[in-house]
Amino acid sequence: MQTLEHLREFGWSGFLVLALLAGLSVVAMCGVLSVLVVVKKLGFVGQGVSHSAFGGVGLAALLAALGWLPDSPIAQLAVVVLFCVGSALGMAAVSDRRTVPVDTAIGMFLVGSMALGAVLTHIAQAVAAERGRSGIVQSWEAILFGSILTANWSDVLVGWVVCIAVLLCAWWFRRPMLFWAFDEDSAAAFGVPTRFTKTLLMILLALAIVVAMRLAGVVLATALLVLPGAAALKLSDRFWTVTILSVSIGVLGLCIGLVASFELSWQPGPCVVLAMTILFALSAVWARIRGGGSALATPAAV
Template sequence: MDIVTLEFFQRALIGGILIGVTAPLMGLFLVLRRLSMIGDTLSHVSIAGVALGFLTGVYPVAVGLLFAIAATFAIEKLRKAYKTYAELSIAIIMSGGVALASLLFSMGKGFNVSVTGYLFGSIYTLDTLDLVLIGIVTVVVLLAIGLHAKELFLLSFDEDAAAVSGLPTRYFNFMISILTALVISVSIKIVGALLVSALLTIPAACSLAVARSFRQSIVTVVVVAELAVVIGLLMAGVWNLAPGGTIVMLLIVILLLLLSVRKKFSTG
C-alpha cells in the first residue's frame, strides 16, 4: 500500500472523491427525468472539444467543457422541436459529436495517443489545474443542488406539475443540463468518455433498487460511488489495473449485490 503515499495517487484520490460526489448526484436527476443517455451524448461531444483543444494548443478540458455546454443548448432546442420524440435530440447530438471527433482525430493524428487517455481515463495524470477545476465544479454543483433541492425534486418527478405550479421549468432544465456538462467535462480525464455515463447512471440504479425516499436516494448514490472510486483506485494501484475500468466494474458488482439482496428480502 505504499502507493497511497505517492503524490500522483493522492491527486487521483482527491479528484476521484470529488467526482464521486457530483457525478452520481447529477446522474440521479437525469435518471429520474428519463434522460440517462445524455451522459453518453455529452461525453462524446466533450471528446470532440478535447480533440480541438489538442489541435489548437488550448487546454483540452476547457474546450471540451465549452463543447458540452453548447451541446446542452442544442439538446434543449431539439427537445422542444420534437416534443413527442424527445429522445431524438440526444441521438442527433451524439451522432454529431462522434462525427466531429472523428474528423478532428484525422486532422491531428499526432495527438491521438493523448486523446486516448480522455477516452478511457487517465486519472493518474491529474495535475493541480485539473484538481482546481474539479473542485470549482464540485462547489458549483453542491451549491446549486442545496439552493434548489425542492425545485429539482419536483421537476424530476413531474415536470408538468412543476410547470403548472409556476416553476420556471425551462430555467431549471438548462441548469441541470449545464451542471451535467460541467461534471462530464471534468470527469472524462478520470474515468474516460466511454465510461463516464456509468458513473452517472449505475449509482442511480443502485439507489432505485434500495432507497425508499428521495433523501435516501441522494445518500445512496454518493455512498455507492465513493465506495467504487476509493476501492477501485486502491485495487488498480496495487494490481496495476486500469483505474476507470476497475471503478466501473465495481459499480456493476455493487449493483448486482444490491439487486440480489433486494430479491432475497422481497421473497423471504
C-alpha cells in the same frame, strides 16, 4: 500489498492519492446528480453529452496545437465545457420542438460530435507533430477511457471547484428542481420555471461529465452518472437516504476500482466502472432479499 507500500512510500505526493482526490470530486457531484438522472431517465442524454465531449476535446487539442489556446488544463477544460453545454442545450432544444424524436436528436449529436472529435484530434496530432509539440495532444486511449493516474494538483483543484459549484447550484435550486423532476407538466402549471430548470440541469450534467471524463473517459463517464443513483434507488425510497447512498456507492466504487487497478495494473477508468457495476448488482440482490423500502430515517427532502 502494493497499494499500502505505495502510500507508505509517497504519502500525499503519490499519484494514487492525487487520483483518489480527483476521483472523489467526480463521484461526489455525479452521485448527487445521478439520482435525478435515473429518475428522469436521462441516462441516454448523459451518454450524448459525454460523447459530445469528444468533439470538444478534439477542438481544444487543435486550438492548443495551433497555439491559439494556452497549454493549460483549465483553458482546455473551458473549451470542452462550452462544447458540451452547447451540445446539451442543442439536444434539449431539438427534442423540445418535437419535430425529431428525443433519442434521434441525442443520437445525432452523439455521432456528429464523435466524428468531429475524431477528425479534429487527427488534424491536431498532425499539426502538433509538425510543430514539434506532440505532447500536448492526449492519446486516443486517454480520451476514450480516462487517465486519472496522471492527475496532478491542478486537476484536483479544478475537480473540487467544479464539484462545489455544481453541488451548491443543485442545493440552491433543489425545490423547483425536485418539483420539475417529479412532474414536469404540472410543475409548469404551478409556475415553476421548467425551461430554466431543465437548462440548468443540462449545464450541471455537462460540467459533471467533463470532469468525470478525466476519471473514466468519454466512453465510461455516463456510468458514473447512472450506476450510483440506480444502485441507491434499489436500497431506499427516501430522498436524502438515496442521495447519501448514491455518493457512498460512488466513493466505494472509486476506492475499490483504484486499488484493483493499481494491484492488477489494469486501466483505472474501467476498473472503477466495473466496481460500481458490481455494487449495483449487489444492491439489486439485497433489495430483492429485503423486499425494498428504506431502513434509514432522514430529514424531509423539502
